[in-house]
Amino acid sequence: xxxxxxxxxxxxxxxVLTGILAATSHDLIQNFQISPNPMDRxxxxxLSFKEPVNVSVRIVDANESSVxxxxxxxxxxxxxxxxxxxxxxxxxxxSGRYEVVVSFQSRYTSTKKTLILR
Numbered sequence: 001x002x003x004x005x006x007x008x009x010x011x012x013x014x015x016v017l018t019g020i021l022a023a024t025s026h027d028l029i030q031n032f033q034i035s036p037n038p039m040d041r042x043x044x045x046x047l048s049f050k051e052p053v054n055v056s057v058r059i060v061d062a063n064e065s066s067v068x069x070x071x072x073x074x075x076x077x078x079x080x081x082x083x084x085x086x087x088x089x090x091x092x093x094x095s096g097r098y099e100v101v102v103s104f105q106s107r108y109t110s111t112k113k114t115l116i117l118r
Contacts, residue, residue, distance in 0.1 A: 028050050028051060028053055028105070028108075029047070029050075029104065030048045030050055031046060032045075032047055032112060033045070037115070038114065038115035038116065039114055040118055041084065043114055045070070045080070045081040046079075047078065047080075047081075048077055048078045049078075050077075051077070052074060052076050053074070053075055053104045054073070054104065054105065055073065055075045055079065055102060056069075056071070056102070056103040057070040057100065057101070057103075058101050059083060059087075059100060060098065060099050061093075061096065061097075061098055062097045067088065068086070068088050068093075069088060093116065095117055095118055099112065099113050100112050100114060
């Protein structure tokens, strides 16, 4: 009976610590803005983090296919990017719904939608 209680207590402690670490890590992103939104020719993406972090920023289409890899690397605290509607293939992407996908610490992802009107 005592072994079962110890195992149960350890399981609870591990679960609580995992939840605290996950919440703390996910709270690293402080600001994520896209402007103008909807966009026409250029969109500006502003990101800020509470501490230095490794980040990946990409644009995906409505089918969740990658359209443009904007940035991969370490960010001290702030990152400002612009996207001119040119995809990784070198061509202008058509109007429609897109998402800016920000991945950090190789585990967390934050997304925001943007529309291209023309």
